[in-house]
Amino acid sequence: MAYNLLTGKKGIIFGALNEMSIAWKVAEKAVEEGAQVVLSNTPMALRMGDTNQLAEKLNSLVVPCDATEVDDIENLIKEAMDHFGGKFDFILHSIGMSPNVRKGRHYSDLDYNFLAKTLDISAVSFHKVIQTARKNDALNEWGSILGLSYVAAQRTFYGYNDMADAKSLLESIARSFGYIYGREKNVRINTISQSPTQTTAGQGVKGFDKLVDFSERMSPLGNASADDCANYCVVMFSDLTKKVTMQNLFHDGGFSNMGMSLRAIEQYNKSFEYDKEHPFD
Ligand SMILES: NC(=O)c1ccc[n+]([C@@H]2O[C@H](COP(=O)([O-])OP(=O)(O)OC[C@H]3O[C@@H](n4cnc5c(N)ncnc54)[C@H](O)[C@@H]3O)[C@@H](O)[C@H]2O)c1
Numbered sequence: 001m002a003y004n005l006l007t008g009k010k011g012i013i014f015g016a017l018n019e020m021s022i023a024w025k026v027a028e029k030a031v032e033e034g035a036q037v038v039l040s041n042t043p044m045a046l047r048m049g050d051t052n053q054l055a056e057k058l059n060s061l062v063v064p065c066d067a068t069e070v071d072d073i074e075n076l077i078k079e080a081m082d083h084f085g086g087k088f089d090f091i092l093h094s095i096g097m098s099p100n101v102r103k104g105r106h107y108s109d110l111d112y113n114f115l116a117k118t119l120d121i122s123a124v125s126f127h128k129v130i131q132t133a134r135k136n137d138a139l140n141e142w143g144s145i146l147g148l149s150y151v152a153a154q155r156t157f158y159g160y161n162d163m164a165d166a167k168s169l170l171e172s173i174a175r176s177f178g179y180i181y182g183r184e185k186n187v188r189i190n191t192i193s194q195s196p197t198q199t200t201a202g203q204g205v206k207g208f209d210k211l212v213d214f215s216e217r218m219s220p221l222g223n224a225s226a227d228d229c230a231n232y233c234v235v236m237f238s239d240l241t242k243k244v245t246m247q248n249l250f251h252d253g254g255f256s257n258m259g260m261s262l263r264a265i266e267q268y269n270k271s272f273e274y275d276k277e278h279p280f281d
Contacts (some may be wrong), residue, residue: 005238007034010084012076014040014067014129015094017049020199022148023094024054025230031058033234035090038080040065067095067125073132080138087140090237093129093147096122096201098163104206107161115162122166127173130189134181141186144237147174148229149191149248151256159206171248178246188245192232195223195252217263219253 011030015023016039027037041051043064055062063079065072080088098121099114100107126147133139152160153167171191178189196202196212205211216223224232232251235241250256 002032002034005033005234005240006030009035009090009237010037010080010088011035011090011092011237012038012040012080012088013092013094014065015092016051016054017041017045017200019050019054020226021094022194022197022199022226022229023092025226026092026094026233027054027058027060029227029230029234030090030237031060033238035237036060036084038063038076038083040067040076042066067093067129068120070128070132073129074136077132077136077138081136087138087143089140089143091129091133091139091143091145092233092237093126093145095125096148096163096166098122098161098166098204101161101163101204101206105161110162115165118162118166119169122163123169123173126170127177130173130177130181134184134187139181139185139187142239142242143185143187144241145174145181145187145189146233146236147171147191149193150196151193151250151252153193153248154256157211159208159211161206163205174248175246182245186242188242190236190244190246191248192229192236193248193250193252193256194229195219195225195255197223197226197229199226214264215252215255217267218258218261219255220258220261221253223255224251224253 013023013027016027038061039055040063046064061083063076065076098118100110105111147170149167149171152164153171174189174191181187196215
């Protein structure tokens, strides 16, 4: 059911690679709610992924952009403004990648060139996008910028590796720039800290399936899906959340405030049953 929350609004959505992508669902929901969107991804992702199919379906423009390259972002913002006929209202940064995770480097044995890439792609690019939008005065007053984060920014999750450091930086950028852009133009900047979600990026994390299961058992409302996340993003782009800024918003079925759930501890206890039955193994 649509609520027309984004009627007349326009925005850029980064990161829709395939139909599992969180950004894919956000783009679909945003258009369903009345928005016009410009989609963006790296030239490589545009070749290998399905972004163009989504663009056809949503009747939207696709502009290639490596979000670590300021010249690419400049070009994207200019093309989006030409396309929309002026300023626009929202940006979704749904970008993450760690070469250390991809190459299986342990956190105690990081490759520092890879670490620099992780931070640039997954966090500093957020700053680059916001800075470029601001310099081009691209956003309307009361515009909304969102990044996607994970609770590993606050707590240790084995296997999340240097992405945890990237997410901490991402959340910090939302606060630091949120102050500046808020004072000047009433533009709000937030991050949404999402449950583990089955996507191409998610599946790169070591032990991801077990993490999804653990988190499902720990969260009173269960994990939030990509579709649930899209709903939250739409609300955050809408005029209903004008005074929310500089926040990291947990969207995780309650996981981040849990200590131990009954469902999780029962599962944990099962692992001791074998020990009791086979004391001499
Ligand atoms: N999947 C999860 O469990 C989960 C949980 C919390 C937060 N997140 C975050 O959600 C966001 C979206 O990830 P997803 O899970 O939808 O996976 P995804 O793989 O579908 O999306 C990641 C996107 O980042 C893009 N990207 C990579 N390098 C880029 C660059 N240099 N410039 C521009 N784009 C680039 C990829 O092409 C891809 O489209 C990421 O920030 C991710 O960390 C994911």
